[in-house]
Amino acid sequence: MQQTEDAQTQKRRRTVWIRFTLSITIVIALFILIVFAGLFVRNTDLIENQLLIRARAHFYSIVVTRAWSAVHGGVYVEKKEGVTSNPWLDNPDVPTKDGRIFTLRNPAIMTREISKLAADSSLVTFRITSKNPLNPNNVPDEFETMAFAAFDRGDREFYLQAEDNHTFTY
Numbered sequence: 001m002q003q004t005e006d007a008q009t010q011k012r013r014r015t016v017w018i019r020f021t022l023s024i025t026i027v028i029a030l031f032i033l034i035v036f037a038g039l040f041v042r043n044t045d046l047i048e049n050q051l052l053i054r055a056r057a058h059f060y061s062i063v064v065t066r067a068w069s070a071v072h073g074g075v076y077v078e079k080k081e082g083v084t085s086n087p088w089l090d091n092p093d094v095p096t097k098d099g100r101i102f103t104l105r106n107p108a109i110m111t112r113e114i115s116k117l118a119a120d121s122s123l124v125t126f127r128i129t130s131k132n133p134l135n136p137n138n139v140p141d142e143f144e145t146m147a148f149a150a151f152d153r154g155d156r157e158f159y160l161q162a163e164d165n166h167t168f169t170y
Helices: 002-071 107-120 142-152
Strands: 075-078 093-095 101-105 160-163 166-169
Touching (some): 101 107
Antiparallel strands (some): 075 101, 093 101
């Protein structure tokens, strides 16, 4: 009888120990899961914030470049193969004494050309647009139309974050 009670007591102790160990393991696993979930969310937020900071930096670089060009009245570049005159400017070409021709690159055309270079190198993409563009190539697309509506509401900034062909509005 004593052996049976000792066996039952040991079995109960073992059961209690197993339950305790299992409970502690579950608590620790949940704690670790919560910590990693928190780290994932925090890292995602940091990455998204960093992307927004980079986008703003690109934007301000273009704005400063355009301002520099405007202060100097544009930039003249030599007309070589592939360089055409801006059809939106009156008399953009200037001949030199040695027979070369230089054509004016105003801030708008300069921005368009920088945009093409950036897109070709897969850095960033951007373009010029307005609600009433002079150049029909500058008609706003769907995103730009949404941005103009946001600006009309008083927003100072508008952007979308695209992820795996899904677009999320912020």
